[in-house]
Amino acid sequence: MADKAHRYENGFPKIGIRPIIDRRKLVKAATKDMTMELARAAAKLLSETLRYPDGSPAECVVNDVCISGFKEASQCADRFAKEGVGVIVTVASGWCYPLETMETNAQLPHAVWGFNGTERPGAVYMGALHAAHNQKGLPIFKIYGKHVQDLDDRSIPEDVQAKLLQFGRAGLAAALLRGKSYLSIGSVSMGIAGCIVDDSFYQRYLGMKNAYVDMTEVTRRIERGIYDEKEFRIALAWVKEKCRIGPDPNPAELVIPDEKKERNWETVVKMALIVRDLMIGNPKLAERGYEEEAYGYNAIASGFQGQREWTDHFPSADFLEAVLNSSFDWNGVREPYIVATENDNLNAVTMLFQHYLTNTAQIFADVRTYWSPEAVERVTGHRLEGRAAGGILHLINSGPAALDGTGEMMRDGQPAMKPHWEIGEEEVERCLAATSWRPTYMDQFAGGGHSTDYLTKGGMPVTMARVNLVEGIGPVLQLAEGYTVELPEDVHAKLDERTTPTWPTTWFVPNLVPGDPVFDDAYSVMEAWGSNHCVVSYGHIGADLITLASILRIPVNMHNVGSKRLFRPSAWSAFGTKDAESADFRACAAYGPLYG
Ligand SMILES: C[C@H](O)[C@@H](O)[C@@H](O)C(=O)CO
Numbered sequence: 001m002a003d004k005a006h007r008y009e010n011g012f013p014k015i016g017i018r019p020i021i022d023r024r025k026l027v028k029a030a031t032k033d034m035t036m037e038l039a040r041a042a043a044k045l046l047s048e049t050l051r052y053p054d055g056s057p058a059e060c061v062v063n064d065v066c067i068s069g070f071k072e073a074s075q076c077a078d079r080f081a082k083e084g085v086g087v088i089v090t091v092a093s094g095w096c097y098p099l100e101t102m103e104t105n106a107q108l109p110h111a112v113w114g115f116n117g118t119e120r121p122g123a124v125y126m127g128a129l130h131a132a133h134n135q136k137g138l139p140i141f142k143i144y145g146k147h148v149q150d151l152d153d154r155s156i157p158e159d160v161q162a163k164l165l166q167f168g169r170a171g172l173a174a175a176l177l178r179g180k181s182y183l184s185i186g187s188v189s190m191g192i193a194g195c196i197v198d199d200s201f202y203q204r205y206l207g208m209k210n211a212y213v214d215m216t217e218v219t220r221r222i223e224r225g226i227y228d229e230k231e232f233r234i235a236l237a238w239v240k241e242k243c244r245i246g247p248d249p250n251p252a253e254l255v256i257p258d259e260k261k262e263r264n265w266e267t268v269v270k271m272a273l274i275v276r277d278l279m280i281g282n283p284k285l286a287e288r289g290y291e292e293e294a295y296g297y298n299a300i301a302s303g304f305q306g307q308r309e310w311t312d313h314f315p316s317a318d319f320l321e322a323v324l325n326s327s328f329d330w331n332g333v334r335e336p337y338i339v340a341t342e343n344d345n346l347n348a349v350t351m352l353f354q355h356y357l358t359n360t361a362q363i364f365a366d367v368r369t370y371w372s373p374e375a376v377e378r379v380t381g382h383r384l385e386g387r388a389a390g391g392i393l394h395l396i397n398s399g400p401a402a403l404d405g406t407g408e409m410m411r412d413g414q415p416a417m418k419p420h421w422e423i424g425e426e427e428v429e430r431c432l433a434a435t436s437w438r439p440t441y442m443d444q445f446a447g448g449g450h451s452t453d454y455l456t457k458g459g460m461p462v463t464m465a466r467v468n469l470v471e472g473i474g475p476v477l478q479l480a481e482g483y484t485v486e487l488p489e490d491v492h493a494k495l496d497e498r499t500t501p502t503w504p505t506t507w508f509v510p511n512l513v514p515g516d517p518v519f520d521d522a523y524s525v526m527e528a529w530g531s532n533h534c535v536v537s538y539g540h541i542g543a544d545l546i547t548l549a550s551i552l553r554i555p556v557n558m559h560n561v562g563s564k565r566l567f568r569p570s571a572w573s574a575f576g577t578k579d580a581e582s583a584d585f586r587a588c589a590a591y592g593p594l595y596g
């Protein structure tokens with residue numbers, strides 16, 4: 001069942017472009033064409049560069065007239081509301097009247113680009129506009145090119161392009177969350193606090209809703225056949241052909257008989273179909289009289305508790321979590337479905353942030369071990385070198401991770417994780433071939449099942465991130481840009497064998513920043529990590545994450561992104577320019593969550 005892109009049948013949020021001008025007759029006549037042309041150039045850049053989760057180009061709506069006063073501003077706002085605009089960009093080439101032309105909807109991420117041309121007071125307008133926004137508690141992103149442009153120049157300078165796109169990616173990510181659901185299947189897993197669903201957080205910071213379903217609903221649908229039988233057969237055949245079974249790690253007395261393993265595979269494939277149907281619905285169920293089950297919960301992310309009540313009795317959710325989070329399944333290449341192991345919904349939110357910023361699959365992982373060079377040498381005789389010389393973090397999940405995480409997909413000849421529309425069939429095959437499905441350890445997963453055993457290729461630029469909830473502050477985001485690394489085969493084997501070697505491993509090294517309180521060494525990054533889990537995304541996307549966090553008013557408590565790459569609303573500098581981190585905390589506290 002091909003799903004358009006989860007829950008956006010009514011269309012994706014659009015980017016509204018607001019050209020504004022001075023309404024004095026002669027000035028208006030002199031500037032309106034130029035301003036409209038700049039607005040259209042911005043729309044062209046954003047539409048040609050940004051993509052929605054299904055791969056279609058971002059849609060921009062340019063207001064049909066230049067806004068010069070209250071009435072046109074109000075008409076534009078009404079038009080944008082009708083068009084489903086979720087992000088706005090104001091474009092000005094000279095002086096305008098801020099309090100009369102400004103957009104005051106606080107929930108719409110808003111940037112303003114002022115043309116840097118000295119013939120008209122563009123910068124003066126920018127200063128007045130962002131002062132107005134700051135006085136009225138409506139933070140905006142200010143974009144003003146570094147170099148003066150000639151009056152007849154309609155090009156968008158590179159520095160302006162970069163900021164328009166960084167704002168556009170983060171603004172769309174925020175808009176894609178709004179109004180959608182997080183679906184909890186089950187509850188808290190093994191006392192993990194990240195599994196507690198704080199629905200006030202979702203409502204006030206993300207504009208999302210929370211749906212709750214007991215895991216018995218999965219049992220009910222399995223036992224009553226409430227899934228698409230035809231698709232189940234296709235999926236099971238795909239599993240038998242593509243999922244390579246690895247060695248059973250259990251002692252003989254705990255090994256599950258083959259026929260039971262076969263039945264378990266049928267169960268876990270049904271679980272995958274059912275969790276997807278619970279998230280986004282499935283019209284085929286209505287054809288069989290299951291109208292209610294056909295709806296789904298409008299969920300752009302879900303979490304499956306699994307441990308312990310389910311996994312002590314039924315086969316684990318490793319298959320469903322691995323395959324739904326991957327960019328492909330038996331139906332071919334497609335957008336990943338975000339599913340959190342252990343229903344750790346704070347990790348799911350982090351996955352959503354990174355997924356919507358990159359349109360790629362995400363690696364859900366335990367932050368399992370920091371291996372110092374000394375410890376590695378002691379147990380293996382090998383001295384870590386290169387990027388790994390300062391120590392490595394062992395990221396491993398309790399069973400599954402997206403198969404994109406193998407690093408078998410390539411971009412410019414290097415390992416990558418890519419938007420699904422860039423992934424070729426042969427790359428899918430390589431990811432599957434690099435993964436073995438290992439029977440679960442029966443001492444922890446008594447119900448059986450198979451987990452994904454793979455090793456992420458080294459050399460991938462990645463970003464490790466996590467949203468934490470801290471009493472007294474609220475949500476905070478932490479992140480570390482770095483690289484995956486590869487160890488000599490025997491060294492990896494020795495370190496992996498000490499853990500749960502049937503699980504997927506990613507060796508991660510953060511980019512170090514000498515003298516930084518945390519990023520001075522890899523150990524401190526582990527030490528400062530706020531949870532047992534993290535999410536790894538392809539690319540150094542820390543700057544985009546920080547921009548998104550500022551839109552959502554979530555302070556960033558830890559990052560290794562250079563100050564020149566930071567792009568937050570201009571008001572943040574009013575909270576202090578010497579210490580951007582504390583200014584961020586104070587600004588987020590002052591403005592409070594985006595949805596009140
Ligand atoms: C050992 C437990 O069964 C695992 O689930 C544990 O390693 C975790 O993943 C906890 O996040």
Ligand SMILES: [Mn+2]
Nearest residue numbers: 342366398533
């Ligand atoms: Mn875990």
